[in-house]
Amino acid sequence: MSPIIEPGPEGGFAIGKIDQLLNLARKNSLWYLLFGTACCAIELMQTGGPRTDADRLGMVFRATPRQSDVLILAGTITYKMSSRIRMLYEQMAEPKYVIAMGSCANTGGLFQESYSVVSGGDLFLPVDVYIPGCPPRPEALLEGLMLIQQKLEREPWLKKAWSGTPNQSDPWLKPRG
Amino acid sequence: MAFDLAMVLGFWIVSFLALLVFLLFGKLIRPNVPLPVKSSSYECGERPIGPGWFSFNNRFYLIALVFVVFDVEIALVAPVVVVFRDMLAKDMGWLVFAEIFIFLAILFVALIYVWSRGDLRWHQDIPDPTCKPFEIGTKEVNQ
Amino acid sequence: MEELSRNIVEALGLNPFWEQVFYALAIIVVAVVVFMAALTIAGLLTYLERRVAGRIQSRVGPNRVGPLGLLQWLADGLKLVMKEDLIPACADRPMFRLAPYAVVVGVFAAFVSVPFGQLLIAADLNVGIIYLLAITSLVSVGVLMSGWASNNKWSLLGGIRSAAQIVSYEVPSALSILSVVLLAGTLSMQGIIQAQGGQEYHAEFWARGGWPWNWFIFHNPFAFIAFFLYFTAAVAEGNRTPFDLPEAESELVSGYNTEYSGMRFAGFFLGEFANIYLMSAVATTLFFGGWQIPGILPEEQASSWSLQLMGLLIFVFKAAIGCFVVIWLRWTLPRLRVDQLMGLCYKYLVPFAFICLGGNAVYILLIKAGSTFDWIVHGAMTLFGFALVVYFFVRVTHHIRLVKDRVDFDILSRGTKKPFDPAVQTRRYGRHRKGARALEITGQQGKEIG
Amino acid sequence: MIEPTDNNPQRSELVLNMGPHHPSTHGVLRFVVYTDGEIMRRAQPDIGYLHRGIEKIAENKTYPGYMPFTDRINYLEAMFCNQAYAIAIEKILGITPPERAEFLRVIACELNRIASHQVTLGCIAMDLGAFTPFVYLLREREKINDMMEALCGNRLTHNYMRIGGVSADLDDTWLGNLEGFLDHFELILEEFTSLIVYNEILVKRLADVAVICAADAVGYGLVGPNLRASGVNWDCRRDLGYSVYPQLEFDVPLGRGERGTVGDCFERFVVRVEEMKQSCRILRQCLRKLPDGEIQAKVPKMIKAPKAEVYSCVEGARGELGVYVVADGTTKPYRVKWRTGSFSAMSIVEAISRGLMIADLVAVIATLDVIAPETDR
Amino acid sequence: MTLVDLIFYLVAVITVASAAYAVFTRNIVRAVFSLLGTFLGVAALYGFLSADFIAVIQILVYVGGILVLMLFAVMLTSNIETTSSSNRSGGWFLGLLAGTSILIILGTLALKTPWKQTEPSAYSPTTASLGHELLGGALLPFELLSIVLLGVVIGGVVIARFGRKESDT
Amino acid sequence: MGALSSYFSAVGRTIATLGDGLAVTFSYLFRKPVTLQYPDRTVEPLISTLPERSRGILEIDIDVCTGCTMCAKQCPIDCIHVEVVKDPETNQRMLTRFDIDIAKCMFCGLCVESCPASGLRHSHEFEGAMSDVARLMLHFVDKPLPVAKPPKKDEPVQTKPKGSIVREMLRDPWARTRKSKPKAEECGDIG
Amino acid sequence: MNPDQLHKRLQEGLGIEIEWSEGPVDPFYLIPSDFWVKAGLFVRDATDLSFEFLRSLCGVDYPDEKSILVVAHLFSYQHKMPLVLKTKIDRDQPKIESLASVWPAACWHERETYDLLGVVFTGNPDLRRILLPEDWVGHPLRKDYQPPNQYHGIPTTRPVVDCDGEQL
Amino acid sequence: MSTIGLQHYLFISALLFSLGIVCVLTRRHAVAILIGIELILNSASLNMIAFSRFGQGNIQGSVFVLFIIVLAAAEAVVALAMILALQKRMKTIEVDKTNSLKG
Numbered sequence A: 001m002s003p004i005i006e007p008g009p010e011g012g013f014a015i016g017k018i019d020q021l022l023n024l025a026r027k028n029s030l031w032y033l034l035f036g037t038a039c040c041a042i043e044l045m046q047t048g049g050p051r052t053d054a055d056r057l058g059m060v061f062r063a064t065p066r067q068s069d070v071l072i073l074a075g076t077i078t079y080k081m082s083s084r085i086r087m088l089y090e091q092m093a094e095p096k097y098v099i100a101m102g103s104c105a106n107t108g109g110l111f112q113e114s115y116s117v118v119s120g121g122d123l124f125l126p127v128d129v130y131i132p133g134c135p136p137r138p139e140a141l142l143e144g145l146m147l148i149q150q151k152l153e154r155e156p157w158l159k160k161a162w163s164g165t166p167n168q169s170d171p172w173l174k175p176r177g
Numbered sequence B: 001m002a003f004d005l006a007m008v009l010g011f012w013i014v015s016f017l018a019l020l021v022f023l024l025f026g027k028l029i030r031p032n033v034p035l036p037v038k039s040s041s042y043e044c045g046e047r048p049i050g051p052g053w054f055s056f057n058n059r060f061y062l063i064a065l066v067f068v069v070f071d072v073e074i075a076l077v078a079p080v081v082v083v084f085r086d087m088l089a090k091d092m093g094w095l096v097f098a099e100i101f102i103f104l105a106i107l108f109v110a111l112i113y114v115w116s117r118g119d120l121r122w123h124q125d126i127p128d129p130t131c132k133p134f135e136i137g138t139k140e141v142n143q
Numbered sequence C: 001m002e003e004l005s006r007n008i009v010e011a012l013g014l015n016p017f018w019e020q021v022f023y024a025l026a027i028i029v030v031a032v033v034v035f036m037a038a039l040t041i042a043g044l045l046t047y048l049e050r051r052v053a054g055r056i057q058s059r060v061g062p063n064r065v066g067p068l069g070l071l072q073w074l075a076d077g078l079k080l081v082m083k084e085d086l087i088p089a090c091a092d093r094p095m096f097r098l099a100p101y102a103v104v105v106g107v108f109a110a111f112v113s114v115p116f117g118q119l120l121i122a123a124d125l126n127v128g129i130i131y132l133l134a135i136t137s138l139v140s141v142g143v144l145m146s147g148w149a150s151n152n153k154w155s156l157l158g159g160i161r162s163a164a165q166i167v168s169y170e171v172p173s174a175l176s177i178l179s180v181v182l183l184a185g186t187l188s189m190q191g192i193i194q195a196q197g198g199q200e201y202h203a204e205f206w207a208r209g210g211w212p213w214n215w216f217i218f219h220n221p222f223a224f225i226a227f228f229l230y231f232t233a234a235v236a237e238g239n240r241t242p243f244d245l246p247e248a249e250s251e252l253v254s255g256y257n258t259e260y261s262g263m264r265f266a267g268f269f270l271g272e273f274a275n276i277y278l279m280s281a282v283a284t285t286l287f288f289g290g291w292q293i294p295g296i297l298p299e300e301q302a303s304s305w306s307l308q309l310m311g312l313l314i315f316v317f318k319a320a321i322g323c324f325v326v327i328w329l330r331w332t333l334p335r336l337r338v339d340q341l342m343g344l345c346y347k348y349l350v351p352f353a354f355i356c357l358g359g360n361a362v363y364i365l366l367i368k369a370g371s372t373f374d375w376i377v378h379g380a381m382t383l384f385g386f387a388l389v390v391y392f393f394v395r396v397t398h399h400i401r402l403v404k405d406r407v408d409f410d411i412l413s414r415g416t417k418k419p420f421d422p423a424v425q426t427r428r429y430g431r432h433r434k435g436a437r438a439l440e441i442t443g444q445q446g447k448e449i450g
Numbered sequence D: 001m002i003e004p005t006d007n008n009p010q011r012s013e014l015v016l017n018m019g020p021h022h023p024s025t026h027g028v029l030r031f032v033v034y035t036d037g038e039i040m041r042r043a044q045p046d047i048g049y050l051h052r053g054i055e056k057i058a059e060n061k062t063y064p065g066y067m068p069f070t071d072r073i074n075y076l077e078a079m080f081c082n083q084a085y086a087i088a089i090e091k092i093l094g095i096t097p098p099e100r101a102e103f104l105r106v107i108a109c110e111l112n113r114i115a116s117h118q119v120t121l122g123c124i125a126m127d128l129g130a131f132t133p134f135v136y137l138l139r140e141r142e143k144i145n146d147m148m149e150a151l152c153g154n155r156l157t158h159n160y161m162r163i164g165g166v167s168a169d170l171d172d173t174w175l176g177n178l179e180g181f182l183d184h185f186e187l188i189l190e191e192f193t194s195l196i197v198y199n200e201i202l203v204k205r206l207a208d209v210a211v212i213c214a215a216d217a218v219g220y221g222l223v224g225p226n227l228r229a230s231g232v233n234w235d236c237r238r239d240l241g242y243s244v245y246p247q248l249e250f251d252v253p254l255g256r257g258e259r260g261t262v263g264d265c266f267e268r269f270v271v272r273v274e275e276m277k278q279s280c281r282i283l284r285q286c287l288r289k290l291p292d293g294e295i296q297a298k299v300p301k302m303i304k305a306p307k308a309e310v311y312s313c314v315e316g317a318r319g320e321l322g323v324y325v326v327a328d329g330t331t332k333p334y335r336v337k338w339r340t341g342s343f344s345a346m347s348i349v350e351a352i353s354r355g356l357m358i359a360d361l362v363a364v365i366a367t368l369d370v371i372a373p374e375t376d377r
Numbered sequence E: 001m002t003l004v005d006l007i008f009y010l011v012a013v014i015t016v017a018s019a020a021y022a023v024f025t026r027n028i029v030r031a032v033f034s035l036l037g038t039f040l041g042v043a044a045l046y047g048f049l050s051a052d053f054i055a056v057i058q059i060l061v062y063v064g065g066i067l068v069l070m071l072f073a074v075m076l077t078s079n080i081e082t083t084s085s086s087n088r089s090g091g092w093f094l095g096l097l098a099g100t101s102i103l104i105i106l107g108t109l110a111l112k113t114p115w116k117q118t119e120p121s122a123y124s125p126t127t128a129s130l131g132h133e134l135l136g137g138a139l140l141p142f143e144l145l146s147i148v149l150l151g152v153v154i155g156g157v158v159i160a161r162f163g164r165k166e167s168d169t
Numbered sequence F: 001m002g003a004l005s006s007y008f009s010a011v012g013r014t015i016a017t018l019g020d021g022l023a024v025t026f027s028y029l030f031r032k033p034v035t036l037q038y039p040d041r042t043v044e045p046l047i048s049t050l051p052e053r054s055r056g057i058l059e060i061d062i063d064v065c066t067g068c069t070m071c072a073k074q075c076p077i078d079c080i081h082v083e084v085v086k087d088p089e090t091n092q093r094m095l096t097r098f099d100i101d102i103a104k105c106m107f108c109g110l111c112v113e114s115c116p117a118s119g120l121r122h123s124h125e126f127e128g129a130m131s132d133v134a135r136l137m138l139h140f141v142d143k144p145l146p147v148a149k150p151p152k153k154d155e156p157v158q159t160k161p162k163g164s165i166v167r168e169m170l171r172d173p174w175a176r177t178r179k180s181k182p183k184a185e186e187c188g189d190i191g
Numbered sequence G: 001m002n003p004d005q006l007h008k009r010l011q012e013g014l015g016i017e018i019e020w021s022e023g024p025v026d027p028f029y030l031i032p033s034d035f036w037v038k039a040g041l042f043v044r045d046a047t048d049l050s051f052e053f054l055r056s057l058c059g060v061d062y063p064d065e066k067s068i069l070v071v072a073h074l075f076s077y078q079h080k081m082p083l084v085l086k087t088k089i090d091r092d093q094p095k096i097e098s099l100a101s102v103w104p105a106a107c108w109h110e111r112e113t114y115d116l117l118g119v120v121f122t123g124n125p126d127l128r129r130i131l132l133p134e135d136w137v138g139h140p141l142r143k144d145y146q147p148p149n150q151y152h153g154i155p156t157t158r159p160v161v162d163c164d165g166e167q168l
Numbered sequence H: 001m002s003t004i005g006l007q008h009y010l011f012i013s014a015l016l017f018s019l020g021i022v023c024v025l026t027r028r029h030a031v032a033i034l035i036g037i038e039l040i041l042n043s044a045s046l047n048m049i050a051f052s053r054f055g056q057g058n059i060q061g062s063v064f065v066l067f068i069i070v071l072a073a074a075e076a077v078v079a080l081a082m083i084l085a086l087q088k089r090m091k092t093i094e095v096d097k098t099n100s101l102k103g
């Protein structure tokens, strides 16, 4: 169990008022990277579109990784693409989060057996939230984004910022302690 | 007026310091995790080809060149324009008008000259590809 | 401000040293207050932009932080402060760090001579308007600096585009400003505002300052055109659509600020929005009568604080409309290509600006200020302006009628409509309540976790 | 014609990577742009970032089981991929779907065509800097998505058609909704026209840019709206007369050189707008003519195709969408090859991009309507 | 020393320091950028000298025009290697010598000469009087300047195009 | 004159077309936004407005499953795992495992079409984001249970309300582990 | 022109015997690989054929017959008829002349065939991998293709892991 | 009250002037030479203004400076145009490598 999100008064971190304030700001200004590879990208577009309107919750897209907080793996990831995505992820400024959107990004989905598709974004990136669906409807993506909000609401921010540890949840395949 | 000028200087200094303060304050509450890949320069996810500094298209330069001259012209005309109403009251309006007019007219000539010479044009229009008509049922394609 | 502080100094009877300290303190206080005001304005503008964009695109826009989402900009700002401050490895570090300063100083230092009211001006410079023109050229240096220092191709391209654009559009904007200076006979911002009625025609109520027909935009046809030239050029100088090539998302990723993150990026961002306000404020000052209240003389206005406040509100309101128009343009128009951009400047704007300057000169040479014909021209131009607005609204109603009542169509196509059952629970968002506040609910859901 | 890559550019030449993560290369295309800062010497496309091996996967799937995969060939026009594949297998098996099913297919396809063009036109506008038209079209598309969801259960990856028919029937409410939508959408198109289509900036950006003449268009294998914008009067729906299209009446919009040259970017833009109108027309006729009856022909439970091969094509939103199926007498296809419009459209980019500006490249990609899953499959 | 003096010295130091950096740095782009400090500093000095219009024009023309132009020129003609390494010609020692001696001479001249000074008048706006002057005594040079500028536009463009033929395809 | 008139007509055209475009966008300020403010400010819960056929997350009402494994066979990508074991004592066929990997499923509906018992269906649930991908492998069988009888023709099958099963399974997005497939001991001495 | 006539016309034009099949569905003509480009030129330029549109070009692998069939789908807009040309090449030494000079569209189709099947097209101006990364090993559309175990450190198979975290 | 007098300005101006001279003499990058020239012109202008303020207090100094600024800009434009041409022709803008202006 990741200690970061372990909530509640018992056992978890006491979250200071300052942390709460800072996290409130962070939570309401999640900027996602404008990046999609396949079908799910269309739903990503629709999420920013008028019906769902992620902007309501303060989520806007940015074109450059330097200014984005969330990387949404929207769509199939091929091997040719994976190194580029890794690079984009690396180039994002802390704090950063990753959402795997759709079956392809979760596990490779229907292309799992294909020779050129990575079987899951978590094989090369620390994914925070997995959204099932093929494609997940915009509201589902929004829900995933809200889970990220919940997650960072609970982070002991100052402690993290001062300790200088990269914000990486452990890749799923690695043993969890 | 001294006060006004001091105020201007004060604004310069304050706005400079303000950003500095914000950045310093931010130092307290932001992480700093430099990694080599992270600070590589962004190029759409690719590794950059060639240096980031390059020699660019010099048309920008030509245009800036011309416009700096016009900038200068504004510096010259402004004081004259300011006194235009004064002079009008002194019934010397036509003199001022003539002066500005001649000055601007000469510069306008410069603009027209550069324009008509095509020096400011960017796009050497690509010659029209010779388009052959293609109609279903005719036979003159690719021959 | 100067008079005010002098009065205080005299009242306190300070010795020369303390006098100096007092002046310095006064300057710093004023500067900080104006800076904060400008910051707030810029922040609110980012909010306004998103809200207006939302409404234009039949969305809602940010509405969760604070009442109506009004605090959204604070959240964004705070988050940007908290974001890691990245400097690319091969960047020119000192330059990279300095560039945002140039932009911020260039924009905020210009606020020193923005006349918010008869007395509410930090420094009424004699060369106010030229000072504004001049100091904003720091922005182009800052942008060029950021582009060069980033060592990134997109940034450099964006920076160069931006600088070339600012340099060249300075000419038409300055020329159309000179048209107004010609009419006003002064470079001072307050002077220009007061020249728009009030000075020469004290007698009649309808001839005093503040009425639309006294504004310089309706002074004569050339001034009318000059306004549009100025506005176009100013939009271009502010790098806004349709002239936003330096940060054209679809071409240059994010332009000169591609490599910037966190607070430094916020510097550019705020600079851009403050610049929008600045240009609207200048347009208000030059063409729309500034803070003047219709039918009230400037001297009267100076005498009462309530009138001052009203003037301030009028000014802010007019400038806000300008900002709205800029935002509205941004969300409507496509952008030009770079050669068309330059072509527009030297083929259309500069010649027209020359003609406007000449035309204005001829106008005031031939037609005596305050003569009947002068008034007829003012009146006719005002009517013309309003006719344009009315025609515009006719088009707007046409468009509304065209697709009227069909916007609600969505729900229809969602298939059979089941009766609403308030007890239905969605997975994580608790009991569904009609119109429940988001923050409340998201606040509660924390307890459910774990 | 096309020179091989050299990785040692001249000193004064700037080599720009446009993509794979670049806002204007919707999806994951990449261009290596050789430029002097503004004017391109060459733009070399690099594709394959979304190569998912759909053709290889087919070899391990049963005939009906491959249907969902065809949705992903081109997610913007999933119906057409369904249809092309279904027609191919039906040809091999010698099945004719019932007429109602054919009409349902046409309805679904034409709706899908509108949805696809909405994204395309929106993206053109967005890439040229106008974000709002894009959002308006997304809004309208959302309605089509809703209808699709009501019809076949999913918004994007429909998996609607089956070999020998379609998976679900529709009812009168749905048809009523469709009619309402058409009434609405025709007006929206009118509004869209006044919003952006003849907007002078847009026209100036697109007209006379990247002219593709008819012979080139045919030679490079351009299809669909791109081909018609170049003035070639060809439409598979009309000229090959598959499905029930012969019973329907519609025009085929052609490039006319309205504001520039025939075959320029603006023509490609306008042709698509016109096509949406024609699709509305077709849909209205379908509403009138929709017959009653079965929606699924008799198909054996275990489909075993005889040894045969077939190339079948439909007129998709990006033009001729063909599938070449080699059957070897088992329950699985031996080889499937997809022929897509974007692939050939992409191959012409390098040839026409010479001497254009970077901003024009964006317009070219957008108006050629290149999308990654089609080029890469 | 009063506060005003303090600010004066601050400005003076910034002016001279950034000029010195521009002269002695090896990196030409940074040299040009550091001129920004000099130009702004000189503008501020003009302000101290009550020449408001000139100060503003200094910013407008130097910062907004010449500086940008120089930056363009540098970026246009140099790449990363040459920007950081080009400096110092052979007469480096000689130049420094000349510079120092000139500084000594001029400095002594400036500081030691008993200048006939009048107490400066109060700060007052200069624009209008400048305008009148331009319409009066300086009318001819004013008009002549327009011819010069005409020449500059044409000449600049022609010269810049001079090298075109061979490198442009 | 041709050049001059085209110069001015370009200006005129620009103003006219831009103005009309501006009128369109301006008119939207007076129209209602179409946004459905998911999750909380909608007229009714979004999920209840979804059309009947909407393909959400798969769920199986295990009580009506006949254990015919048709669904597993039909799924093109094998994301349904069904294990049926014959209890040697009672000769009763027992379901020991019914897992659906919704992290892999492509929501195509082929399995649902093939299910004879209509126990397998697409719910309308779409809120399934999880912090642990393993949690997206849904286990519908906790301990071995006998399969249901195949329904008679035209006999309506009673099932639990749509969505009620998976919603429970996916309620907690942050849980990382859970009891999975029944352990061999729990399955008694079968198999 | 019906398939039979087409066959005659082809034989006449190229001056060789051409195998063909009326096929259960689509007829095709098997061109000897030496005549590949010649046939292309002929069907493009002959006015009564004028197949100026290359729909698609692909390869089919037949490991049993030790051969790869290269298939070109052509279409004539003027006569509204399709044509399928095939040629058989050796599977171990797949080499054939490029059609890029006949139809520019062929260039990319050939690159794709090269990438996925390993057929070398001599004379293609830009014969590189097009869909797969440059450093990819093997040609996936061959029937005996075995995907690698890992690519740049990313495993190509996903271990099935149950919720408890234990590998199954 | 202020102790700042003419000398201060003159001294600053002298500093700028000698820096300009050093720049012109020691550097071979054409733009650097231009920098030197601009410094010299700035110092001259500063002198003018200072004298006009502490001297007779007339406006001629300002007019002259205005002209200087304009001419400085003009000179910069031409010089930079030449640099550009030079670079195109000679592929270098190190002035001591370009002995002749012939192309």
Ligand code: SF4
Binding pocket: A038, A039, A040, A041, A074, A075, A076, A101, A102, A103, A104, A105, A109, A110, A133, A134, A135, A136, D072, D157, F106
């Ligand atoms: S999860 Fe489905 S919809 Fe999303 S990219 Fe993969 S195949 Fe496309």
Ligand code: SF4
Binding pocket: F058, F074, F075, F076, F077, F078, F079, F080, F104, F105, F106, F107, F108, F109, F110, F111, F112
């Ligand atoms: S919906 Fe499709 S992919 Fe998912 S389990 Fe059913 S058959 Fe398999």
Ligand code: SF4
Binding pocket: F060, F064, F065, F066, F067, F068, F069, F070, F071, F072, F082, F114, F115, F116, F117, F118, F119, F120
């Ligand atoms: S009854 Fe339905 S759910 Fe159960 S095994 Fe058979 S097909 Fe699957």
